[in-house]
Amino acid sequence: MTTTAPSTSVPSTDSLFCSSVAVSALSAAVELGLLDELKDRGELRFDGRRDGADRMDPAMVRGLLLPLEWAGIVTLDEQAARPGPGFDAAYADRGYFYWLAGGNGSLMSRAPHVALERHRQGEFYTRDMRAVAVSSRMIGDVEVELRFDKILADRPPRAVCDLGCGSGQRLIRIAGNHPGVRGVGVDLAPAAVELSTTSVAEAGMADRISVHHGDVHALPQQAEFAGVDTVTCVFMGHDFWPYDKCVTVLRRIREVFPDVERFLLCDVVRSETAPGPETPIFRLGFELAHTLMGVTLPTRADWMTAFDAAGWECEAVQEFNRPPGGLLFELRPAAGAN
Structure with missing residues (x-):
C-alpha cells in the first residue's frame, strides 16, 4: 500500500x-x-x-x-x-551528502544511544574525520574559498595560520597564490593532520607549510606562530563554544599570535526560525549532528557578544548562500584590549 x-x-x-x-x-x-x-x-x-x-x-x-x-x-x-x-x-552539492552520510553516518546511526544522558560521558560518539575534512572542503569550494581568495588578494598576508586546517587545501591554495607566504596548520583530529600533511607534501610545499596536532581550547605557544599576521578558521568556530570557553579561546588566539593583524572566522550559525518547506540544504543535518554531539551552536548575535568580550573588533560580516547560514567575520584585535 x-x-x-x-x-x-x-x-x-x-x-x-x-x-x-x-x-x-x-x-x-x-x-x-x-x-x-x-x-x-x-x-x-x-x-x-x-x-x-x-x-x-x-x-x-x-x-x-x-x-x-x-x-x-x-x-x-x-x-x-x-x-x-x-x-x-x-x-x-555533493559535499553536503558526503558530510552527512560519510562523515557523520556513524553518529546518526547511534542517535538512540548518544541521546541517553548516561552515555554522554567522555568520547561518546565517533565520526569519520577524514570524510568530514574532505566534505568541508567541497562545501567551502562553492563560495567560501572564493571570498577568502579575494580578501587575501586585496591585502596579501605574510604568514597564515589555519585553525582546523582539515584537508590542508586552503593553506596550499594560499601559498600557491602568494609565493612569499608561510603557512601553519593546526587540527585536533589525527586523521585530518595526516591528510593535510600528505597533501602539503604532494603539493611540494612542505618547506613552506607545517601542520601540527593541537586543540584550540589549549593552544600552546609555538615558534611557528611568531610572525603570523593572518589567522583563518573555517567551519569549526562552533567548537569554541559554549560562551565562556569561546571567550577564553578568542583571547588565547590573540595571546599566542602576538603579531596577528586580522582573524578571518567563517562558520555556520544556528537558525532562529522553525524548519519548514523552505528549509535549505544542510541546516537540519548540521543542527541535528551537533545536538547529538552536545555542541553549542551560536547565533550571529552570540558571536558578536563574544568578540566584544574577547577583545576583537568586527570590521565586516559577509553572508553565504552556500552553505546556508554561513557567515564570514572579518576581525582585528581591538585597540587597548587586554
Whole structure:
C-alpha cells in the first residue's frame, strides 16, 4: 500500500525512504570517485572497473548507482551510467551528502544511544574525520574559498595560520597564490593532520607549510606562530563554544599570535526560525549532528557578544548562500584590549 502525503509540502514516506537510500548511495559514489569520473568523462562504464585492491564488480557499481537514477542524478543502461538532469546540482552539492552520510553516518546511526544522558560521558560518539575534512572542503569550494581568495588578494598576508586546517587545501591554495607566504596548520583530529600533511607534501610545499596536532581550547605557544599576521578558521568556530570557553579561546588566539593583524572566522550559525518547506540544504543535518554531539551552536548575535568580550573588533560580516547560514567575520584585535 502506498502512503500519500497529506499536502504538497509534506513528502510521502515512500519518498523519504527512497531519499535516504539515495543519500547513502550518493555519498559512496563521492568517496569512490564515481561522480568525478562522470563529471570528467561524461560516462561511466560498468565493465573493466579498476584492477587489484580497488576493483569493483560491475553489477555492484550499477546497483550502487540505481538509487541515483531514481533521484534523476544519473541515467543507466546495461553497460554504462551517464549524467542525468539532476547531475550538475548534485555534483555541486555533493559535499553536503558526503558530510552527512560519510562523515557523520556513524553518529546518526547511534542517535538512540548518544541521546541517553548516561552515555554522554567522555568520547561518546565517533565520526569519520577524514570524510568530514574532505566534505568541508567541497562545501567551502562553492563560495567560501572564493571570498577568502579575494580578501587575501586585496591585502596579501605574510604568514597564515589555519585553525582546523582539515584537508590542508586552503593553506596550499594560499601559498600557491602568494609565493612569499608561510603557512601553519593546526587540527585536533589525527586523521585530518595526516591528510593535510600528505597533501602539503604532494603539493611540494612542505618547506613552506607545517601542520601540527593541537586543540584550540589549549593552544600552546609555538615558534611557528611568531610572525603570523593572518589567522583563518573555517567551519569549526562552533567548537569554541559554549560562551565562556569561546571567550577564553578568542583571547588565547590573540595571546599566542602576538603579531596577528586580522582573524578571518567563517562558520555556520544556528537558525532562529522553525524548519519548514523552505528549509535549505544542510541546516537540519548540521543542527541535528551537533545536538547529538552536545555542541553549542551560536547565533550571529552570540558571536558578536563574544568578540566584544574577547577583545576583537568586527570590521565586516559577509553572508553565504552556500552553505546556508554561513557567515564570514572579518576581525582585528581591538585597540587597548587586554
